[in-house]
Every structure is written in C-alpha cells, then in structure tokens.
Amino acid sequence: MDKSWMNLPRNNSIYKDGVTTFLDFAFSHGSIDGMISCPCKKCGNGVWVVRADAKDHLICDGFMKGYTNWIAHGETSHNNASYFHSPRVPNAPDDMEGLLHDAFGMPNDIHNIEETIDPTMAMPSEETKRFCKLLDDSRKPLYPGCKKFSKLSFLVQLLNIKCLGSMSDKTFTRILNLLREAFPTGVELPKSYYDTKKFTKEMGFSYDKYDACRNDCMIYWGVNKEKEYCDTCNASRWIIPEASNVTDTSNEVSENDKTSTKVAAKVFWHFPLKPRLQRLFMSSKTASSMKWHSEGRIKDGKMRHPADSPAWKTFDFEHPGFSKDPRNVRLGLATDGFNPFKNMNTTYSSWPVILMPYNLPPELCMKQPFFMLSLLIPGPTEPGNNMDIYLQPLIAELNDLWGVGVNTFDASTNQTFNMRAALLWTISDLPGNACVSGWSTKGYLACPVCHKFTCSEYLHHSKKVVYMDHRRFLEENHPYRTNIHAFNGKEEHRVSPPKLTGSMILNELDNFDVKLGKLVKNNPKLPYNWRKKSIFFELPYWEKHVLRHNLDVMHIEKNVCDNIISTLLDISGKTKDHKNARLDCQQMGVRPELHPNEDGSLPTTCFSLNKAGKEKFCSILKKVKLPDGHASNISRCVQLKPPKIHGLKSHDSHILMQQLLPLCVRKTLPKKVRSPLIKFCRYFRKLCSKELCPRELVRLEREIATILCELETIFPPSFFYVMVHLTIHLATEAKIGGPVHYRWMYPVER
Numbered sequence: 001m002d003k004s005w006m007n008l009p010r011n012n013s014i015y016k017d018g019v020t021t022f023l024d025f026a027f028s029h030g031s032i033d034g035m036i037s038c039p040c041k042k043c044g045n046g047v048w049v050v051r052a053d054a055k056d057h058l059i060c061d062g063f064m065k066g067y068t069n070w071i072a073h074g075e076t077s078h079n080n081a082s083y084f085h086s087p088r089v090p091n092a093p094d095d096m097e098g099l100l101h102d103a104f105g106m107p108n109d110i111h112n113i114e115e116t117i118d119p120t121m122a123m124p125s126e127e128t129k130r131f132c133k134l135l136d137d138s139r140k141p142l143y144p145g146c147k148k149f150s151k152l153s154f155l156v157q158l159l160n161i162k163c164l165g166s167m168s169d170k171t172f173t174r175i176l177n178l179l180r181e182a183f184p185t186g187v188e189l190p191k192s193y194y195d196t197k198k199f200t201k202e203m204g205f206s207y208d209k210y211d212a213c214r215n216d217c218m219i220y221w222g223v224n225k226e227k228e229y230c231d232t233c234n235a236s237r238w239i240i241p242e243a244s245n246v247t248d249t250s251n252e253v254s255e256n257d258k259t260s261t262k263v264a265a266k267v268f269w270h271f272p273l274k275p276r277l278q279r280l281f282m283s284s285k286t287a288s289s290m291k292w293h294s295e296g297r298i299k300d301g302k303m304r305h306p307a308d309s310p311a312w313k314t315f316d317f318e319h320p321g322f323s324k325d326p327r328n329v330r331l332g333l334a335t336d337g338f339n340p341f342k343n344m345n346t347t348y349s350s351w352p353v354i355l356m357p358y359n360l361p362p363e364l365c366m367k368q369p370f371f372m373l374s375l376l377i378p379g380p381t382e383p384g385n386n387m388d389i390y391l392q393p394l395i396a397e398l399n400d401l402w403g404v405g406v407n408t409f410d411a412s413t414n415q416t417f418n419m420r421a422a423l424l425w426t427i428s429d430l431p432g433n434a435c436v437s438g439w440s441t442k443g444y445l446a447c448p449v450c451h452k453f454t455c456s457e458y459l460h461h462s463k464k465v466v467y468m469d470h471r472r473f474l475e476e477n478h479p480y481r482t483n484i485h486a487f488n489g490k491e492e493h494r495v496s497p498p499k500l501t502g503s504m505i506l507n508e509l510d511n512f513d514v515k516l517g518k519l520v521k522n523n524p525k526l527p528y529n530w531r532k533k534s535i536f537f538e539l540p541y542w543e544k545h546v547l548r549h550n551l552d553v554m555h556i557e558k559n560v561c562d563n564i565i566s567t568l569l570d571i572s573g574k575t576k577d578h579k580n581a582r583l584d585c586q587q588m589g590v591r592p593e594l595h596p597n598e599d600g601s602l603p604t605t606c607f608s609l610n611k612a613g614k615e616k617f618c619s620i621l622k623k624v625k626l627p628d629g630h631a632s633n634i635s636r637c638v639q640l641k642p643p644k645i646h647g648l649k650s651h652d653s654h655i656l657m658q659q660l661l662p663l664c665v666r667k668t669l670p671k672k673v674r675s676p677l678i679k680f681c682r683y684f685r686k687l688c689s690k691e692l693c694p695r696e697l698v699r700l701e702r703e704i705a706t707i708l709c710e711l712e713t714i715f716p717p718s719f720f721y722v723m724v725h726l727t728i729h730l731a732t733e734a735k736i737g738g739p740v741h742y743r744w745m746y747p748v749e750r
Contacts, residue, residue, distance in 0.1 A: 003068055010062055019058045022070070023051055029074025037072050039064050045072050134202060143187040151188040155199060169193045207271045210393070211237055211264040216386035217517030219268070221393060233519045238262040269376040270393045273355065274401065276372050277329055277421060278408045280357065287412035292361040294326030303692040305365070306330070306358045309738030311424065311547045318544050322402075322420060327410065329421040330358040331398075333374075334748045336432050337382050351377040351387070353394065354748055358424065362690075366747045386516045387435040388535035395538050398423055402540065423539060425547050427743055429555040430722070437549045438509075438532040445529040446722045448549065449729040452528045453497035460587065461580035462718045467725035470712065472496055473705035480706070486713045488590055502543035509533040547736045550743045551726055554650055557684055559723035561653035564661070564677065565645055567719060568607060568669075569614055577605065581718040594716055606673055607714055613668045614643035620664050621645070621656075631655040650746070658685040676710040680727075683707060687730055692739055700731040 005018035026036045037045040040057035044064050049057070069075055138152040162172050172193045180189050190196045211220040217232035218224060228237050239262075281287045293307035306312050312330070316323035334356070337349040353375035356366060364370060377383055377390045400406075401421040408419040426436050434441040439448045444465055447454040455469035471480050471492035481492045514523050514532045526532075536542045566574035582602055586595045596602055609617060622638045634656065637647045648656065662681050665674040683704055686696065708728060712720070730740070737743055 006063055006068065010059055016059060019055060022058070022073075023055060025075075026054075026070065026073035027051060030070075030072065039067050039070075039072065041065070137188075140188060142189075143184045145184070155190075155196065159196065159200065172196070206275075207269050208393070209267055209269055212266040212268055212390065213237070213517070214265040215518040216383055216389055217515075217520070219389055219392060220264075222396075230517075232515055232517045235265070237264060239265050266378065268378060268390055271373050271375070273372065273374060273394070273397050273421075274406050277357070277401075277419060278406065280329075280370075281327065281408050281410045281412075281419070284411045286360070286364075287410055289361055289364055290329070290357070290359045291326045291412075293330075293359050296361060301694070303694070303738045304690065305362055306424070306738045306742050309736065311545070311737045314546050315422070315424065315541070315544075319422075319541060322422060325417070325420075326359070327408075327417060327419060329401075329419065331355050331421055331423050332358060332425055332427060332743070333423055333436075334427040334745065335387075335436065336428055336745060336749065338749075348379040349382045350379050351375075351383060351390075353377070353391070356747075358742065366742055368747065371748070382431075382435075384435060385438075385531050386518065388532065389516050391535050395535055398539060422541060423536070425545065425550055425737065425743070426536070427550050427552060427745060427748070429552050429745065430726075433549050433551070434531075436534060436536070438530055438534045440529040440531050441722070443529060447725060447729075449500070449551070449726075449732075450497045451500045457588075457717070459581075459584040459718060461583040462578075463580075464718065464721065466717050466720045467722055468712055468717060468720050469494075470705055470708040470725075470728060473728055474709065475702065478706075480709050487709075488588070502537070502545060502548070505533070506537065506543060547733060550737065551729060551733055552743075552745050553684075553688065553730060553740045554654070554744045554746050554749075556723050556726050556730065557657055558648075558650045558653040560680075560727060561657040561661070562648065563719065563721075563724060564680075565656075567715065568609055568665075569617065569643060569645065570608070571644060571646075576719040577608075577716055578718075581716040584718060585716055588717065591716065606670055609668060611643075615640060617664045617668050618643040618645065621660060624660060624663075626655070634660070650749070654688075657681055658688065673714055676707050676714070679703065679707050680711070683727075683731075687734060688740055690739060690741065692734060694735060697731050697735040701735070704728050704731055 003018075005012075005014050008015040008018075010016075023036075027034075030036055032048075035048040035050055036054060037043070038047050038049045038054050038057050039045050040054075040061040041064050042061050043049070043057060045067075134152060138150050140151050141147070142149040142151055142154050158175075161167070167175075170193075173191075176189055176192065176196070180187055180191070183189070190199060213219070213230040213233065214235055215230070215233050217230045217235075220227055220237060224231070229235065230237070280290055293305065297305060297307055299308075303309055315330075322328050332355070333353065335351055335353045337351050339346070339348050340350055341348050352373055355372045355374050357370060357372075358365060360370060374394050375390055377387075383390060398421065401419075405418040405420040407416050409416050426433075428436060430441045433439075433448055437448060439451065440446070441448060444456045444458070445452060445454045446456070446465070447467065454467065455472070456465050456467050458465050469488075469492070471478075471487065472494040473496045474480055474492075476495075480487070484490060508527050509530060510533070512524050512526055512533070514526070516532065536548070542548065562574070563576065565571075567576045569575075570577065579596065579602060582594050582596050585591045593603065594605060618638050618640050622635045622640060624634065626634075632649065632652055634648075634652050637652065638645055658681055662678045665677050668674075669677070683700060686700060704727060708720075708724070711724075733743075734740055
C-alpha cells in the first residue's frame with residue numbers, strides 16, 4: 001500500500017483522501033465497538049475515538065511521527081524497522097472473546113463455536129472443554145440485565161486491581177462477599193479468592209511448587225521427590241516443631257510426624273516455560289512478529305538487534321538445523337536479588353529468574369508484557385554459589401525444548417509446527433554474574449573476562465584490591481607503553497588477555513566434583529577463582545557460545561558515575577582520594593605529586609575542586625531543566641550547602657554520566673583532567689546507542705584503553721576498583737552481542 005501521502009501537507013486533497021483510506025482500513029480491521037485508537041500526534045494511539053473524531057484529529061494534527069506501519073489498526077507487522085511502540089491503552093474497550101481465541105489458538109474471525117473447534121488443530125479434549133466454558137463466561141452477563149460486564153471481564157479487571165494494589169487474599173475475599181451482597185440477585189461471582197484462583201488456573205496461569213533443602217543443598221524434585229532428608233547435610237525436609245529435638249538428624253520419622261500436616265522448610269516456585277512460549281504463537285498479534293528477525297530485519301551491516309550480532313550469527317552457523325526455522329525461539333535469562341519487604345526495614349533477598357524472547361522486533365523485544373518469570377527463589381539469604389540447585393527444572397525444560405521441542409499451533413499460518421528454543425546468554429550484575437557463571441568476582445582475579453590474567457594489586461593502607469595496568473590493552477606501538485614516569489616505572493610489553501572459551505573452562509573444571517550447599521566444607525580446591533562448573537554447561541550448545549554471561553552496563557555505569565562524582569566533590573566516606581590512598585601512592589613509589597607532605601598534610605591535586613568549584617559544579621545540576629519524561633528530577637539529589645550529591649538512582653547516573661557531567665567539568669576542571677572525563681562520558685553515550693556500527697566499536701575498544709591509561713595518570717590507584725576496570729570490556733561485548741539495551745538490567749529492574 002502506497003503511504004507517501006502521509007508526508008504531504010494536511011490541506012492537500014491527496015492527504016485527505018489518504019486519511020479516508022486509512023479510516024476505511026482501520027475500521028474494517030482494528031475497530032472495537034465502533035472505535036479505534038487515534039494515531040494523531042496528540043493522542044499517540046492512547047485515546048479511543050469514533051470515526052468522525054479520528055478524521056478531525058488527523059486532518060488538524062496529522063499522524064504521529066514514524067507511524068507508517070498501522071500495526072495498532074490491524075496491519076501485519078512485516079518489513080518494519082521503525083521503533084514505533086503502541087502503548088497499552090487502559091480504557092480501551094475489552095475484547096474478552098478475542099483474548100480467549102488468542103490464548104487457546106482458536107481463529108477469531110468466526111462466531112459459531114462448532115465451526116471454531118476444528119479437528120485439524122489437534123486440540124486436546126480437556127483444552128476444548130476449558131475453552132468452551134471460558135467462552136461461555138465471556139458471554140454471560142455479570143448479573144441479569146448487566147450490559148457492561150461479563151463474568152469473565154469483571155473478574156479479570158478485579159484481579160488486575162488486586163495485583164496493582166497489593167491487596168491481600170483476605171481483603172479480596174471480603175470485597176467479593178460485599179459485591180455479592182451489593183449486586184442484584186443472580187450475580188455470577190466466586191465466593192472467595194480460593195475459588196477465583198481455580199478460575200485463573202482454567203485460564204492457564206499455573207505453576208509448580210518444589211520443596212528445597214533449608215541449606216540450599218538439593219531440591220526435592222525428580223528422583224528425589226519423595227525423600228524426607230537432604231542427601232548432603234541430612235537436614236529434615238520439614239519444619240521441625242519447637243518441642244522436638246532439633247539436633248536429631250536421624251532418618252526415623254515419628255508416628256506424630258506421619259499423621260500431622262507437614263510444612264516444608266523451604267519452597268520455591270517454577271513457572272513452566274513451554275505453555276507460555278506456545279502462547280506467543282497462539283496469539284494472532286505476535287505469531288508473525290516472532291519471525292521478524294528473519295523476515296523483517298534490515299540487513300545493512302549495522303547492529304540494531306541481537307539478530308545482527310556475531311553471537312547470533314555464530315550460533316546459526318554452529319546449529320543450522322535450529323536456525324532453519326525462524327520460529328524457533330532465542331531466549332535471554334536475567335536474574336538479580338530484591339527485597340520484597342524493603343518498606344519494613346527487614347533484610348531479605350528473593351531471586352526471580354526471568355526469560356525474554358529475542359525473536360521479536362525492537363518495538364516489542366525487552367518489553368515487560370513479553371517477560372516470562374521462570375523461577376522465584378525465596379530468601380531470607382541469597383542462593384549465591386548454590387543458584388544451580390534451583391535452576392535444575394529450568395535447565396531440564398531448556399534441554400527438552402532443544403532436543404525434542406513441543407508441538408505448537410502457529411496462528412499466522414493456521415498450522416502446527418515443532419517449536420524448539422535455545423538460551424543465548426545470561427544478564428545480571430557482577431555478584432549475580434558470579435552466581436550463574438561460577439567465577440568468583442571477588443579478590444585478585446575478580447574480572448570474569450580477564451579471568452586468570454587479571455592484573456591486580458592490594459593496597460595495604462586502603463585495604464582493598466585495585467585493577468590497573470591498562471597499558472597492556474593498547475596497540476603495540478603506543479607511546480604510553482614505554483612511558484615509565486607517568487605510570488608504574490616500568491615499560492609494558494604484555495598483550496591483552498585471550499578470550500575465555502567454553503572448551504577452556506571445561507578443560508579446567510571437568511575433573512572436579514563440587515557439592516553445593518551452605519554447610520559443605522570439604523569441596524576440592526578449584527583453580528584460580530572458580531567455585532563450580534556452571535549448570536548451564538548441561539545445555540549441549542553452551543560450550544560453543546561466544547558470549548555466555550553479559551557484563552551489565554547499567555550497574556557498571558552507575559558505579560563509575562558515583563565513583564567520579566564522589567572523588568571530584570570529595571564526599572566523605574565515598575571519595576577515593578584520602579590519606580590512606582596517598583600513603584598507598586607513597587608505598588608503591590608512584591605519583592610523587594600525591595604523596596603526603598612531611599607535616600602530614602595532603603597536597604592539592606589537579607582534580608581537586610575548591611569550594612567555589614564545588615558550588616559551581618552542583619549549581620549546574622541544581623538548575624538544569626530537562627524535557628518531560630527524559631529523566632527524573634535530578635536536582636532533588638543536589639545539595640548546595642555544603643556542595644553534595646546523594647541518592648542518585650541508576651537512570652539518574654545514566655543521564656548524568658552521558659549528558660550532564662561533561663557540562664559540569666568543562667568550567668571547573670583543568671583540561672588535563674576534563675578531557676579524559678569527557679571522553680569517558682562520550683564512550684558510554686556511543687556504547688548505549690540503539691544503532692551500532694562494528695567499525696565504530698573497534699575504535700571504541702582502542703579509545704577506552706587510552707582513556708583508562710590517562711585516568712591512571714590523574715587519579716590515585718584506589719580509584720580503580722573492579723567496576724572501573726570492567727569498562728574496558730564493554731565495547732568488546734557490544735561488538736559480539738549487539739546493542740547493550742538488549743543485554744542490561746534496566747527493563748528487568750525498573
């Protein structure tokens with residue numbers, strides 16, 4: 001369809017005819033109850049209007065920018081590389097029958113239920129019965145004479161309110177009872193939240209609960225399902241009553257224990273992956289989008305999506321049978337700890353494990369509606385190195401999806417196919433990286449990329465390990481390599497460390513048998529910083545991956561930003577320039593201009609800001625005004641007397657590092673200091689671009705090595721803790737894995 005008329009002036013007759021063509025198409029393909037979402041500049045597909053209002057809006061205001069593929073009005077999303085995102089409209093008319101047809105893979109263009117149930121779809125009889133019952137509930141009025149709500153639509157909205165408002169189960173039951181009394185006789189409502197849960201189970205919202213050892217040694221799953229005691233620590237599976245002898249670990253179960261109701265000491269939740277992957281193809285709105293990476297992607301050498309990356313292409317080359325069908329799903333895994341009771345001042349750490357499909361186009365990929373909660377691991381403490389214990393059901397499911405697959409109905413073709421799935425990589429912060437990879441991110445070898453070739457040094461006065469010697473990442477003929485006065489007094493002839501491959505890891509760890517659990521003490525000593533062989537190596541393709549565990553740009557950028565600001569403003573307790581740091585310089589024999597004076601006072605440094613400089617630095621941030629929605633109110637974190645910045649969130653640091661910090665240092669610091677800092681900010685800004693050029697990333701790899709070397713000549717060694725060092729690997733990972741906004745924690749944590 002020719003849409004060039006959309007760029008014409010709005011008073012042009014061709015444009016007006018085009019608006020009429022659009023409205024005819026939209027109302028025949030994407031209308032609900034005689035209304036469509038208005039795509040004008042002001043409404044932005046966020047307001048539902050009738051035809052006359054839509055025509056007025058489009059002629060007066062014009063179409064929203066970039067809306068050339070009418071995916072919100074029934075047009076199939078193909079060959080579309082725009083970043084248009086149609087927002088969820090909370091006040092849109094509900095389409096419960098459409099929801100059910102999508103959820104169960106039934107065609108929704110016919111109204112006769114007998115015709116709908118087509119034997120060629122091979123739907124199980126139980127599935128058919130559930131579908132028919134729910135379809136009946138979607139047509140049954142909430143009470144006799146009710147025209148606005150059906151039983152299904154009312155319960156769906158009520159459950160949504162419960163989730164958004166964190167309503168307790170008891171409160172929900174009481175509200176149900178009140179509504180039953182308030183509504184007319186014959187109201188179709190369940191009596192309690194328990195009955196409502198049965199209803200949600202009919203919709204397919206199911207999960208599995210598994211017991212686990214209280215010491216994270218094993219889970220009671222599979223062949224261990226019926227066991228009563230842990231194989232490793234011999235702890236009871238159940239909560240032991242206070243009156244009983246808690247020190248008794250014998251395998252004898254008393255008669256009282258046999259008759260009483262037993263409560264597991266620890267329980268975690270597993271949400272099956274297969275049915276949710278199947279529903280991506282059962283939905284008429286997403287089935288075609290799951291093939292976008294193969295059919296709709298622009299292939300011009302630039303990276304806008306993981307499908308453009310060498311990691312994706314290498315996987316396709318290694319596994320041609322999998323890549324032959326574009327409907328096979330590529331997944332990413334993200335995990336991190338959070339405190340669900342943070343408002344109660346209680347220390348507790350729960351760990352969700354979330355999967356996200358990468359087949360989708362940019363406007364849908366990494367969006368929360370497509371996130372899939374796979375595991376929920378309870379606290380009160382983090383699983384740490386024992387994370388693999390809880391990952392067993394997920395790994396078994398991924399292995400089955402790789403080797404066997406699952407029959408899936410594709411709504412875009414009305415055919416059934418064998419869907420397979422593969423895990424591309426994991427995403428987590430640095431402590432989480434240690435949990436899933438098995439490489440400890442503490443100590444002298446904390447860098448998981450440099451691995452055993454990590455260069456580090458212990459500062460005896462600051463009592464910390466720092467990571468410097470970035471000259472080895474420079475080109476061979478770079479003048480910094482032979483500059484002994486500005487660095488550590490030695491020439492640098494080493495090269496950057498080799499890449500750690502899956503085969504190298506298996507060669508180092510295959511001969512070790514590590515038992516997991518908090519109480520295990522007699523594990524063998526593993527080489528270097530290894531603590532285990534990751535359970536992900538049970539996936540047959542994991543060894544060949546060129547990128548297994550991503551460094552999280554979000555956390556690294558925030559820590560680096562906090563590090564710079566705290567040191568420049570000399571914030572007590574956070575600055576990296578203090579007396580112990582100066583004594584470390586003196587002990588190491590480097591940076592003589594930073595050594596303490598004979599009287600014990602500390603000389604002023606080139607990066608030190610006086611009182612006027614600090615006030616100017618903070619006043620710029622205090623007065624800055626940003627566009628609506630661009631960032632939070634950063635000025636709330638800025639204090640002028642005394643000059644101080646505190647309480648920055650991750651996204652505040654993101655905006656500050658990439659856009660505002662260069663403005664602050666231009667007028668307050670000498671060129672020697674501000675130049676590498678501005679280059680550092682520019683590095684992050686280019687790294688976080690939505691479109692990456694491989695040649696530009698090669699240049700960034702060289703540039704970040706020079707930047708860190710220049711910073712080594714300015715700041716004391718205590719400045720270079722592991723987060724600063726990790727920045728040297730970010731461009732390399734982007735060159736392998738593609739744009740960072742598909743591989744960071746922002747969508748997961750926000």
